[in-house]
Amino acid sequence: MSEHSSTEPRTNKKPSNSQLLLAAIAAVALIIVAVFVLANKENKPAENTKFRQDVVVPEETPKTVVNTARQEAEETKKAEITANAEPESTTDSIEEPVVTVTEPESRPVEPVEPVLPSLDESDTSVRDSVASYLSKQAMELLVTEDMVRRSVVFIDNLAQGKVAKKHYPVSKPADNFMVIEDDLIITDPNSFERYTPYVNMLNSMSTAQLVRLYEQYKPLISEAYEEIGYNGNEFDYTLQEALGELLETPIPESNLPLIQESVTYKYAYAEWEQLSDAQKLFLRMGPENMKKAKKRLQAFQRAIAN
Template identity: 30%
Template sequence: MNGKIILAILVAISGAVGYVFYTSSQSEWNEISEPEPVVEPAAPAAPEPEPEPPKPEPEPEPEPQPEPEPEPEEPVEEESEPVAKPEPQLVQAPDKLAGSDSKVQQAVTDLAQRLVRWVTLPEQIRKWVLTVDLMASEKIPYKHSPIKYDKDPFLVLPTGDETYVADSGNYSRWNDIVGVVADIPVQDAARYYREWSPLLEKAYDELGKQGSFHERFMVMLDEMRSVSEPPVGATLIRPHIFYQYADPELEAASPLTKWMWRLGPDNMLELQDFARNLSAELKYR
């Protein structure tokens, strides 16, 4: 029990006892005289204890916020392997050499359309096989050429008594045909070569030579690649109809080499690059 309440009870009890004692003693005195009763003030009641202030109710704990739902992850697209584009259809090689020119023209049109205007008919396959065989021997076909390419006359500049030097403008005469050949996609050229190889081998067999056309073709590409830089500004003479090099060593070069020199440095390099790339394509694929 609280201490203040106990104290109040004790005070009240002591007051009551005092009051009884006082009244009993007064009754004895009343027999002698009856004085005015003196009423003593009652002992003040003990103040009621102040109620304890109510304990503050604990604030309700905040309800936990619901955890946010994870945002759905965007599906990661798996990297798929690149799909190889289908190779374009080739003009199919005919089964035999006879009557094959129409197919050859279609194939040339597909491979290098601008080349068609210079193609000579008939017997295209046989002419190409003969040309390759001659070039593999470092020669140039002056007859039965598969190409007829019209160009401006060869120009020279006089440098002295019956000596000349080639006009540098001669090189541009070959720009058109060299540009067409250099623009042929090497992969497409290699695909056509493989597709038409059986027919090319048949035409080569007709020449009655040993080996295969493919061997001669690869030798031709190597010969073209091995030609050295052209001798720019070399002195020319004209003992007969055609001009020739005054230097015997230059004049002793093979017909294939001298023909490539006449193309000019830039055209020759373009043609050599094409030969190099085609050779690599045929060797490693």
């Protein structure tokens, strides 16, 4: 038997009925909470179908690879074009008054005259200029040596009614003068044909071309005219006189009878024989050639008189 040294008496305590009831209620509540938590973990929450219908899910579009370097270059180019473009006019812009500036009248540009060669070296230039208007066959009729001087001397003699035989500007006809001897001696019509190529050469050039050639080489013509003792500026008058001498030659309407003197012939009628040597040379061309030549010479005479 054990012994106790306590002075107070030993007592045996038991829980009350109210305490036991609270403990039971707490235990039941814990059990209910544990069961609810476990049930939520195993079952997923049901979807709200109404909410799902109302929400529009955007479709995914395929991603494209963008060349940023090219895009930047194009944007830069567009920006430059926009910067350089003229600004569009708007209706709100203020119109400036128009000022009319009267420009001074421009003076006509004077044509530059070609530089002429010297008189001694002018044959090539004159020949080339004439050749631009004439055929090769016609050019063969010209004497191409000292052309300006030769023509000036020949025209000066024509103005005086003479023929400078040593200064013919054209070659002499290849065929000889021919006559028909019968009761009367007359010129053979075939002799007139000797001069047809010369008349054709004259008519192959227009009046304007003849004037152009004359004006082009007029300084050299005046120089050549001075060489033979005249005033160079007076050659226009001399040329007019020479043309007038030929144009005053009458055109015969019938064959003219001739008289033979030694190896030459002269006209039987005094009115024809008294014509100047220049006019009688013109007669040798025959009526038809004279008419054609006169027409061109008259036009040339009028042109240089203006």
